[in-house]
Amino acid sequence: MDFHVSLADGRLDLKNPVLSASGTFGSGLEYRPYGDITMLGGIITNGLTLRPCAGSPMPRVAETPSGMLSAVGTQNDGAEHFVREILPMLPWQEVPVIPNLNASNVDEFSELASILSAERGVAALEVNLSCRNDHRGGQRFCQNPVTAARAVNAVKRGAGNKPVIAKLSPQIMDIVEVARAVEAAGADIISCIGTVQGMAVDVMTRRPMLGSVIGGLSGPAIKPMALRCVWQISKVVQVPIIGVGGVRTARDVLEFLLVGAHAVAVGTANFSDPGTIFRIIRELPALCEELGIDDLSRFRGSLEA
């Protein structure tokens, strides 16, 4: 059976529908001891900013029921460093490498996109339109369709022929509206969802569990919300969707495909067990056979609702 997925008019080819989600797989290099990273459909790398960023105060992560909170604040060494030091070490000829772009304004988004899209090793660009989970707040482009479209537009200006993936936050009145807006602004692919803001506190110390107090909730706890968003968006847009949120098993992958996603990204489960994404990719064929699925494109969106 063919697991190959072709997106954005053939400009982004995935050998299977399973990618790593931004912020959960490092640059990819961190996971080499645990499996063959060229097995992946794609690697969406940790969030990048134009200039190096030291990130948020500690503690930055907290375990919660069926998930975790994180407030890392996009700690990274900047786009130039990624291009110079990291990208050459990644097997980009064998697996699509997709940087995740973070910016505080549209000009930064454009510049970031120009720097990254100039690289042969960059297969596509993912624009983080949701909150950066940093203590400064910053503009949240996903808040309304107009700002979301502006950000996508800015990235498209610098992206050349590279496909642009718009990553949406679920924390808005109507995610469908934002999805329509980013599609109209030229997004080639939509990924959803980003984390959901949350808190955890300790009654004994009377302190928050995170240095930034508020962080982004991820993991199986948000999977139902992610499925709902993919389902609603897939009915109104033409562009393909990468489903993100709580994927831990091959069965979860098929759930996202069933509601209309073309691919999924595995996030928090990479922390729970560094072998997760490799196991999911290995188990997918057997599960498809067991469920009598012989064509992913026919299975996609076949939910009887």
Place this chain on the structure above:
Amino acid sequence: MISPVRTELTVTDNVPFGQPVAGPAGVYRFYALTLERPAWKSWRPGQFIMLRPVQDSEGTTWARPLSICRVTSQSLVLFFRVVGSGTDRLSRLKSGDKVVVWGPLGTSFEMRPDTPTLLLARGVGIAPFAGYADVHPAPASLYMLFGHALPSNNYPTDAMAARVEMENLRDRTPEELEQFHRLVRDKMLEYKEHGGMCLACGPMPFLKRVWERALELDLPTQLSLEERMACGTGACLGCTTITSKHWPDPVRAGLPVQTCTSGPVFWASDIDLHAVLPAERRA
């Protein structure tokens, strides 16, 4: 750098250490968890593993980082205190249960057979030193100062005492703790005067005192830091420590590095335990 591996291992034993004791943060329970020996090419004392039960419910998101206590010809031994729901789950592991383990992870303690070496531990911080004493070629050059709030039979001191001269001090009360810290300060001075070095592991307030003293004396000192960890692979950026201006790579000086991959064992002079993270740095 030793490349880590992910393996599924069988629990061969899990025994409580000493009696449960009421302490400042509730009832303290300690366990020695023994697993079959993983097929590691090598490991070094001070390194750690990430561990989770195979039969974990969806509710538990993370594995738990545990210091490698001892590695014998047959087994990997870990020592932990129950501090929350994750370690409580580990305390209920039984012989025959399967666990997922990835490691050995991180940096290790320096081993200089000709250098008088002071080992400083508080509480469960004693764990990595058991393995350190096991493989040290000249245990006569080691001396351990061990502060513990609970009776010493709650900790794996027997194996240590067989190979290393050690002094145990109860530090239940603030006065006793202060006395322990005074002794630590005096011992560190003694080791500075004799051209020695110092290795420390324990809770953060204790490590901060050791760190301050090490810088004050300019005594070569390594600290094994404990941080909340989600992944142990360097990916989540959750367990960072801020480096000092002496960090070997000047580009990363004064910036956060992952404790799981750049540590957990750091030279005291390489890190800044007082530093507060700036919001954003300039290029």
